[in-house]
Each structure stands twice: as C-alpha cells, then as structure tokens.
Amino acid sequence: MPIITDKENKVFNLQTPNTSYIFGIYKNKLPLHIHYGRKINGKINIEDVVSTERVPLSPVYKIDGEVVCEEALPLEYPLYGSCDLRTPAFHARYADGSRITDLEYTGCNIYKGKKPLSGLPATYTENDSEADTVEIFLEDKKTKLSLTLKYTAFSRHDAVTRSVYLKNNGTEDIFLTSVQSASVDLIGKNYNFSHLDGNWACERNLHTVPLENGNFYIDSKRGASSHMFNPFMMLSDPKATESTGDVYGFSLVYSGNFSAGAYVDSYDMTRASIGINPFDFCWKLAPGEDFQTPEAVLVYSDEGIGKMSRTYHKLYRTRLCRGKYRDAQRPVLINNWEGTYFDFNEEKILDIAKKAAETGIELMVLDDGWFGKRNDEKTSLGDWFVNREKLPNGIEGLAQKVEDLGMKFGLWFEPEMISEKSELYKAHPDWCIHVEGRRKSEGRNQFVLDLTRDEVCRFVTDTVAQHLENAKISYIKWDMNRYITEAGSQSLPSDRQGEVMHRYMLGLYKILGELTERFPDVLFEGCSAGGGRFDPGMLYYFPQIWTSDCSDAVERIRIQHGTSIVYPFSAMGAHVSASPNHQTKRVSSLDIRGNVAIPGQFGYELDITAMSDEELDAVREQIKNYKKLRDIFHKGDLYRLESPFESNGAVWEFVSEDKNTVALCVYSMMADMTRGKKTVKLCGIDDDAVYRLEGENREFSGDILKNIGLNKGIYFSKIEDYLSRIMIFKKVKK
Numbered sequence: 001m002p003i004i005t006d007k008e009n010k011v012f013n014l015q016t017p018n019t020s021y022i023f024g025i026y027k028n029k030l031p032l033h034i035h036y037g038r039k040i041n042g043k044i045n046i047e048d049v050v051s052t053e054r055v056p057l058s059p060v061y062k063i064d065g066e067v068v069c070e071e072a073l074p075l076e077y078p079l080y081g082s083c084d085l086r087t088p089a090f091h092a093r094y095a096d097g098s099r100i101t102d103l104e105y106t107g108c109n110i111y112k113g114k115k116p117l118s119g120l121p122a123t124y125t126e127n128d129s130e131a132d133t134v135e136i137f138l139e140d141k142k143t144k145l146s147l148t149l150k151y152t153a154f155s156r157h158d159a160v161t162r163s164v165y166l167k168n169n170g171t172e173d174i175f176l177t178s179v180q181s182a183s184v185d186l187i188g189k190n191y192n193f194s195h196l197d198g199n200w201a202c203e204r205n206l207h208t209v210p211l212e213n214g215n216f217y218i219d220s221k222r223g224a225s226s227h228m229f230n231p232f233m234m235l236s237d238p239k240a241t242e243s244t245g246d247v248y249g250f251s252l253v254y255s256g257n258f259s260a261g262a263y264v265d266s267y268d269m270t271r272a273s274i275g276i277n278p279f280d281f282c283w284k285l286a287p288g289e290d291f292q293t294p295e296a297v298l299v300y301s302d303e304g305i306g307k308m309s310r311t312y313h314k315l316y317r318t319r320l321c322r323g324k325y326r327d328a329q330r331p332v333l334i335n336n337w338e339g340t341y342f343d344f345n346e347e348k349i350l351d352i353a354k355k356a357a358e359t360g361i362e363l364m365v366l367d368d369g370w371f372g373k374r375n376d377e378k379t380s381l382g383d384w385f386v387n388r389e390k391l392p393n394g395i396e397g398l399a400q401k402v403e404d405l406g407m408k409f410g411l412w413f414e415p416e417m418i419s420e421k422s423e424l425y426k427a428h429p430d431w432c433i434h435v436e437g438r439r440k441s442e443g444r445n446q447f448v449l450d451l452t453r454d455e456v457c458r459f460v461t462d463t464v465a466q467h468l469e470n471a472k473i474s475y476i477k478w479d480m481n482r483y484i485t486e487a488g489s490q491s492l493p494s495d496r497q498g499e500v501m502h503r504y505m506l507g508l509y510k511i512l513g514e515l516t517e518r519f520p521d522v523l524f525e526g527c528s529a530g531g532g533r534f535d536p537g538m539l540y541y542f543p544q545i546w547t548s549d550c551s552d553a554v555e556r557i558r559i560q561h562g563t564s565i566v567y568p569f570s571a572m573g574a575h576v577s578a579s580p581n582h583q584t585k586r587v588s589s590l591d592i593r594g595n596v597a598i599p600g601q602f603g604y605e606l607d608i609t610a611m612s613d614e615e616l617d618a619v620r621e622q623i624k625n626y627k628k629l630r631d632i633f634h635k636g637d638l639y640r641l642e643s644p645f646e647s648n649g650a651v652w653e654f655v656s657e658d659k660n661t662v663a664l665c666v667y668s669m670m671a672d673m674t675r676g677k678k679t680v681k682l683c684g685i686d687d688d689a690v691y692r693l694e695g696e697n698r699e700f701s702g703d704i705l706k707n708i709g710l711n712k713g714i715y716f717s718k719i720e721d722y723l724s725r726i727m728i729f730k731k732v733k734k
C-alpha cells in the first residue's frame with residue numbers, strides 16, 4: 001500500500017519500495033513536512049517528530065489559541081503572506097493589491113493510479129496498481145482560491161511526483177507570480193548542491209557546491225530549459241559517492257524557464273524547491289480559470305548518486321517516454337549534416353544512402369537545407385516547401401528511392417522558427433515573438449514563432465503533418481536553434497504578457513501531442529542546437545534527443561557521463577563523426593569514436609562515401625557489435641565506476657536485465673603513465689558467479705571483480721592518447 005494515511009493524526013506516508021515521503025496536517029490546518037528518506041512503517045504523531053517551538057524575534061499567529069511559529073517549521077508548501085519569511089513556493093497578487101495568501105486544509109482525495117496533467121507532459125502509469133495518488137485540498141477563504149497539492153508514489157520505482165493545481169473560485173482576478181511544483185523543507189543544512197551546467201557543445205557538466213546559509217539556485221530565462229542549466233538539482237550528504245550516502249534528486253518535467261534552488265535558513269533547515277521560474281512570470285487567473293504546474297519528480301537514494309540515476313533512468317525510459325519506440329529497437333541512422341552541411345543534392349544523398357545501406361545502416365536522415373532557398377543559415381525557416389533545384393523529385397521521390405535501397409528515410413525540421421528572409425515572414429510579420437516598438441534580436445539569423453497563438457500552432461502542426469502524409473518519412477529530427485528574447489505576443493492583452501514564456505511551452509506541447517498521436521509510427525528525435533532542450537518534458541514526446549552538437553568522442557565522454565546523471569543512454573543520440581572532428585579539430589581513431597557512441601542511440605554523421613574499404617569494414621563491425629549489445633546499454637543498469645569530471649577517463653558498467661552480461665566501457669583520454677596502478681571494482685554482479693571475458697580466454701570470479709577489482713592495466717595493451725575498449729563479461733553457466 002504505497003500511501004498510508006493516519007486519519008486521526010492526519011499524517012500521509014507515501015511509500016515507494018525503499019523510501020517514505022511523509023507530511024501531516026498540523027492543527028488540522030497547516031501542512032507540515034515530516035520526513036523524506038528511508039522507508040518508515042511506524043505510526044507518527046506530528047508533535048513527537050517536528051519541533052514546533054517558537055524562535056526568538058519571529059512573528060507568530062495563533063491557531064485555536066495556540067501559537068504557530070511558521071518561520072521555524074518545516075512547511076509542506078510555503079506561502080508568502082504571513083510569518084514564514086524564507087523563500088516561498090507560492091506568491092500571488094490579488095485584486096485589492098495585496099499579496100497575502102492564507103491557505104487552510106479542507107480535505108483530501110486518495111486514489112489508485114495516476115491521472116495525466118492537463119496540457120503538460122508527465123510520468124504515467126499503465127495500470128492502477130503501479131502507483132497511488134493523494135490530492136491535498138487547500139483554500140484561501142478570503143479570495144476563494146483553491147490549491148491542490150498532488151502527489152504520486154510509484155510502487156515499483158523509488159520516485160514521488162509532485163505538482164500543484166489552482167482554481168480561482170472567486171469573483172476577481174488573481175495574478176500568480178510564483179507557483180513552484182515542489183518545495184521540501186529538509187532538516188539540517190549540511191548538503192552539497194549538484195547540478196548540470198554547460199554551454200553550446202559542452203552540455204551537462206556535473207558541478208557541486210557546498211550549501212551555506214542563503215540561497216543557491218540555477219535557472220533558465222531563455223524560453224528553453226537550455227544548454228546552460230538542466231532542470232535538475234541534487235542535494236546530497238557531502239560524503240555521498242556514486243554508491244554510498246544520502247542523495248535527493250529533483251527533476252522537472254518541463255522544457256521552458258525553470259528555477260531550482262535551495263535556501264538554507266538560520267534554524268538549520270534547507271528548503272529545496274523546483275518549478276517554473278518566477279522571474280518574469282505573471283499569470284492572470286480570472287474567475288473560474290485554473291492553472292496546472294509542471295510535474296517535479298523526486299528521487300531519494302541511500303546508496304549514492306548511482307542509485308538515484310538508475311531510478312530516473314528506469315522511470316523515464318518506461319513511464320515518461322511513450323509510443324512504439326519506447327520499447328522497440330530504433331534504427332541505426334546516418335545523418336548528412338556534418339557530411340555535406342548545406343551542399344547536397346539528390347544524387348549526393350543517394351550516394352550516401354547506398355554506401356550506408358551496404359554497411360547495415362537502416363535510416364538515412366536528411367538534415368537542414370532541403371527547403372525554400374536555404375543554402376546557408378540566413379534564410380527560409382518557415383518556408384517548408386522542397387527546394388527542387390536540390391531535390392528534383394521532391395521529398396516523396398527521394399524518400400521512395402531511399403526506401404528502394406531497403407532503408408528508411410528521415411527528415412530535419414525546425415518548425416518553431418521563422419527567418420526574416422522568408423515567404424512566411426513576408427505574409428505574417430506579426431507571427432514572431434516580439435514587442436512592438438522594440439528591437440527584434442536575431443539568433444542564428446532567425447526569430448521564434450509565437451506559439452502562444454492558436455493559428456501559429458495550427459500552421460506548424462499542419463505543415464509537418466502534410467510532409468508526413470505525402471512522403472514515406474519514418475523519422476523526424478525536431479530542432480530548435482535559438483533562445484527567446486523580447487518575450488511578447490501581439491495576440492495577448494497587456495495583463496497577460498507575463499504568460500508568454502509558459503504559454504509558448506503549452507503551445508509547443510500541444511503541437512507535439514497532436515503530431516506524435518497522429519503519426520505513432522514515426523520516430524521523433526529532439527534537438528536544440530544539440531542538447532539545449534535535453535529535458536524530461538521533451539522525453540515525453542521524443543524518446544531520444546541529440547545529446548550535443550559536439551560530436552568529438554573525447555568531449556562526448558564528459559557530455560554523456562553528465563547527461564547520464566538523470567537521463568538513460570537510451571535517450572542519447574550519439575553519432576560517429578569524421579576525424580579531424582569538425583568542432584574540436586581533434587584527430588581520433590574510428591575505434592574510440594565508435595566505442596563512445598555505441599552505448600547511446602547509435603548512428604553516423606559523416607560523408608560515408610569518402611571512407612576507405614577498410615573503414616567501411618570497421619563500420620560494419622561496429623554496427624554488428626552495437627546490435628548485439630544495445631539491449632544491455634538501453635535496458636540494463638548503469639554503474640558509473642570512474643568519472644571524467646574527476647579523472648583522465650571514464651568507466652561505465654552496464655549490467656543486463658538478467659545479470660548474465662556485463663559491458664564495461666573503458667575510456668582513457670590522455671596517455672596514462674600510471675596505468676596498472678589502479679583497480680576498478682565492478683558493481684551489481686553476482687559474488688558467487690564466474691565471468692568470462694569475451695575474446696580472451698580469461699575468467700574472473702564475481703567476488704574478486706566486485707571486492708578487489710580489475711587492474712586497469714589489463715584494459716589496454718599500449719599507452720597513448722584517446723584509448724577505449726568495450727569489454728564484455730558473460731556469466732559462466734555452472
């Protein structure tokens with residue numbers, strides 16, 4: 001029973017297999033946070049476990065004649081307006097100009113399963129036994145604002161989801177200025193704060209700072225979750241490692257402006273919160289209107305960062321990603337972008353496809369430059385009609401010819417954008433996001449379409465749908481290559497301009513919902529100048545995302561390692577590109593380029609017609625190897641044994657679902673003169689079993705691999721830069 005309610009004490013214990021999230025209703029009115037961590041089965045009396053003492057200087061109020069000192073209480077959903085003067089989760093402005101909210105508990109609803117969130121991506125269940133949900137109803141008596149705290153506890157994943165639903169039942173407008181999806185007051189202040197930051201082509205580096213009194217937060221104001229920060233934070237015991245210690249993950253199922261942070265107060269408490277960025281957010285809730293926040297997914301692990309990651313991987317892979325390709329194996333692809341850039345025609349694409357088909361590649365993806373007058377980055381976004389000079393037989397003709405080669409055909413789109421030099425802009429100059437009388441800044445020479453407008457969303461949906469209906473297109477790469485500036489919409493009244501950034505996301509989610517439903521057989525891959533929108537919101541629509549525009553194998557070790565803190569390898573688009581690499585100019589072997597890309601959703605992004613016969617043979621081998629191993633990488637458990645953020649390499653251990661196979665991916669960036677002086681201990685394997693290393697006649701006992709470890713010297717037979725190896729261990733049958 002994942003949710004235990006103690007009706008008498010009004011305590012709710014949300015249990016997952018190994019964790020409990022507990023809160024209670026203090027004095028019948030005020031929700032207090034009690035515990036998030038190891039599983040608890042005992043009965044709780046709030047006053048036994050929560051200190052309700054008054055602290056000096058703090059303002060107080062009374063409930064039923066008894067003093068309540070909010071400032072020193074762990075609040076379940078902190079509001080601005082009374083005695084808690086820490087950073088609130090909720091802030092609103094009312095018709096009389098006041099900003100005071102006073103919510104009281106009015107009841108609850110507990111049910112099996114989990115309902116979808118209206119208009120927003122979210123985790124889901126496939127049958128009601130997979131989770132239990134509790135909704136806590138709160139009401140502001142003066143304004144008749146009702147607020148529902150929604151929680152779901154999964155019965156097979158150590159994850160709890162939270163979101164907030166609001167309804168204005170009053171007669172006057174309410175302006176929401178901050179509605180966080182989750183806020184948790186953790187007791188104690190000795191936490192490290194970790195997050196994933198970066199930039200274009202170097203996304204999701206793992207960074208950790210010790211928390212001090214005060215605020216530490218990360219956010220996006222860019223209209224996309226962004227390359228700079230990911231909508232994720234982790235609070236952990238400073239001594240926590242990959243395999244030990246207490247770790248709390250907070251991940252937001254959202255692709256737009258977010259904020260995630262922790263506030264350490266003066267009473268030894270740490271308030272963690274995550275949600276839509278309150279900066280520049282102002283949502284008018286007119287009488288009768290409602291508002292649903294995005295979902296936050298909370299994961300607690302008492303076995304370090306690795307276990308938290310594995311919980312996210314499994315939950316996101318199986319209960320966030322959807323559609324046919326959630327479980328189905330996806331095709332090995334070749335993308336022409338780094339092979340030709342804009343300089344291609346039908347003949348060139350077919351030459352690439354022919355060579356690719358000979359090696360076992362299954363999908364030919366035509367990237368940017370097939371439409372309008374687009375021969376560089378300066379023009380034509382929005383003019384999604386084929387360029388017949390390059391492709392005389394149209395997309396239909398080309399797609400058919402690719403199909404005739406026994407391959408599938410895929411196409412690049414950047415549907416959210418409009419170039420100033422385009423027919424679309426001439427016809428609809430007001431369709432881009434902008435503010436009249438202000439500059440329209442360009443990003444990659446383009447503007448962003450105003451997806452707060454229904455007619456623009458319709459145009460985008462119909463344009464993509466038409467292509468999908470007219471040609472045999474099996475895959476779409478959905479790109480988005482600039483951030484939103486001068487956020488304003490010509491279709492919204494002045495008192496709704498603070499809604500633009502969130503309405504944009506709602507418009508986008510509606511488009512993606514319709515297209516993925518109408519075309520269930522099409523594989524969609526997300527992209528945003530590489531990994532600028534690699535977030536759980538996108539994973540709900542796209543089961544894979546192009547991880548980064550940096551395709552250099554050595555850089556990718558770091559990028560994929562950082563990405564794996566939250567996201568499974570099954571979600572990471574990973575391609576072998578040419579050497580020297582186009583972004584870093586680094587020269588590296590085909591071997592390491594393959595070994596780094598193979599754990600992800602594998603493909604090639606180079607001019608395969610320029611490869612030698614020897615290289616083509618190696619490509620054939622890589623594809624065979626990938627197909628043999630992909631289920632282990634995509635469905636197995638990941639243990640990160642060595643981090644490129646702390647060392648000269650990385651070791652990723654993948655253990656198959658049946659635990660019979662271990663794939664050890666070993667990377668060394670620079671020549672390591674100390675090789676052989678280190679050991680790496682394997683995890684998640686059987687102590688009593690014997691494992692045979694494939695390709696070599698060597699056997700190792702599980703307890704040795706686990707407790708003594710493998711001497712790193714056996715990985716490589718040479719010392720040089722950029723070494724890599726994928727070692728396969730099979731359990732020997734007894």
Ligand code: GLA
Binds near residue numbers: 337412527529
């Ligand atoms: C972005 C993508 C690339 C490629 C180009 C095309 O940068 O991340 O993979 O599709 O756009 O313009």
